[in-house]
Amino acid sequence: MKEFWKKYWSLPAAVVVFSMVGIIWPGKMVDILPETCNFLLQVILIVPAVLLLMGLFEVWVPRSLVKKQMGSGSGIRGIVLAFVFGTAPTGPLYIAFPIAVALLKKGARVSNVAVFLGAWAAAKVPQIMVEIQFLGPAFAVVRLTMTFIAIVIIGYLVEYFSGPANIRE
Amino acid sequence: MVLVIIYGIVVLCLGVSLVYDRDRTMKAFKVTWMMLKRMLPPTLAIAGFIGMVMGFVPREVISHYMGNSSGLLGVFGAAAVGAVAFIPGLVAFPFAGSLLDQGASVMIAASFVTTLTMVGVVTAPLEASELGLRFTLWRNGLSFVFALILGVLVGVVL
Numbered sequence: 001m002k003e004f005w006k007k008y009w010s011l012p013a014a015v016v017v018f019s020m021v022g023i024i025w026p027g028k029m030v031d032i033l034p035e036t037c038n039f040l041l042q043v044i045l046i047v048p049a050v051l052l053l054m055g056l057f058e059v060w061v062p063r064s065l066v067k068k069q070m071g072s073g074s075g076i077r078g079i080v081l082a083f084v085f086g087t088a089p090t091g092p093l094y095i096a097f098p099i100a101v102a103l104l105k106k107g108a109r110v111s112n113v114a115v116f117l118g119a120w121a122a123a124k125v126p127q128i129m130v131e132i133q134f135l136g137p138a139f140a141v142v143r144l145t146m147t148f149i150a151i152v153i154i155g156y157l158v159e160y161f162s163g164p165a166n167i168r169e
Numbered sequence: 170m171v172l173v174i175i176y177g178i179v180v181l182c183l184g185v186s187l188v189y190d191r192d193r194t195m196k197a198f199k200v201t202w203m204m205l206k207r208m209l210p211p212t213l214a215i216a217g218f219i220g221m222v223m224g225f226v227p228r229e230v231i232s233h234y235m236g237n238s239s240g241l242l243g244v245f246g247a248a249a250v251g252a253v254a255f256i257p258g259l260v261a262f263p264f265a266g267s268l269l270d271q272g273a274s275v276m277i278a279a280s281f282v283t284t285l286t287m288v289g290v291v292t293a294p295l296e297a298s299e300l301g302l303r304f305t306l307w308r309n310g311l312s313f314v315f316a317l318i319l320g321v322l323v324g325v326v327l
Binding site: 008009011013017021034042048049050059091094101121130133142146153154161162 | 175176196266286322
């Protein structure tokens with residue numbers, strides 16, 4: 001039960017706030033409800049489909065495969081692989097941390113692991129589709145191009161500053 | 170258009186998956202349902218939040234504080250909110266889209282979604298316990314700085 005509240009606290013909190021607003025300013029609900037419903041509708045149209053794509057990827061491409069392929073990668077090959085696996089339709093960033101640890105233990109370069117995390121966070125294919133849908137193709141292309149460049153630079157800087165020895169316990 | 174492409178890809182993948190392995194496809198549905206359940210509460214909360222922002226905050230206020238006139242301080246603020254907020258990426262984009270529609274600047278939207286996806290203050294303790302404190306601080310810190318630069322650059326280009 002405690003676990004349940006920890007996971008889903010935002011929902012009852014939102015309901016309480018929403019009802020209070022409705023009671024205090026009933027007139028405002030005329031503006032608020034359509035906006036809320038419109039947002040939900042837009043999200044419902046796209047998010048379940050994207051999640052299904054992620055679900056399919058998860059059962060067909062197990063995470064162990066990602067670890068196996070990335071461990072040996074170094075140099076350009078390593079960066080490319082880091083991007084390929086990072087862009088795959090997978091879950092949120094914190095799922096990638098254990099994979100990153102496994103990669104480091106297998107001898108992957110720190111910079112590649114940082115690139116992998118960056119790509120995982122920012123460059124997932126379904127996420128890009130959502131970005132195009134809601135922010136427009138021009139915005140998505142410009143932002144993502146710069147993000148790719150930034151991810152590689154960040155990867156090397158992280159390796160330079162934090163050093164390989166300090167990461168492994 | 171994007172919707173058509175996404176649904177096309179989904180139907181294609183689903184079809185291929187069903188043909189090759191029925192059980193595995195059912196497992197995929199299960200995994201999807203788990204993810205959907207996890208995402209639903211924050212999504213509903215954000216939907217309510219958006220409605221209230223639209224209902225209470227006049228357009229002029231949004232475009233004043235989040236528009237082009239907000240300058241670097243606005244970009245920094247948006248990046249900071251993105252770094253701290255724990256919103257699923259898939260919901261963050263429609264959220265940023267709504268802000269853009271209401272007059273927020275492109276710089277703000279770009280730096281917000283960049284830190285939101287790449288910097289995680291909430292998940293930093295977890296990251297540090299797995300990858301070490303130095304790695305975590307440098308990765309998140311550098312990502313934050315680059316998100317600021319990137320936000321400004323995107324604003325300049327568009």
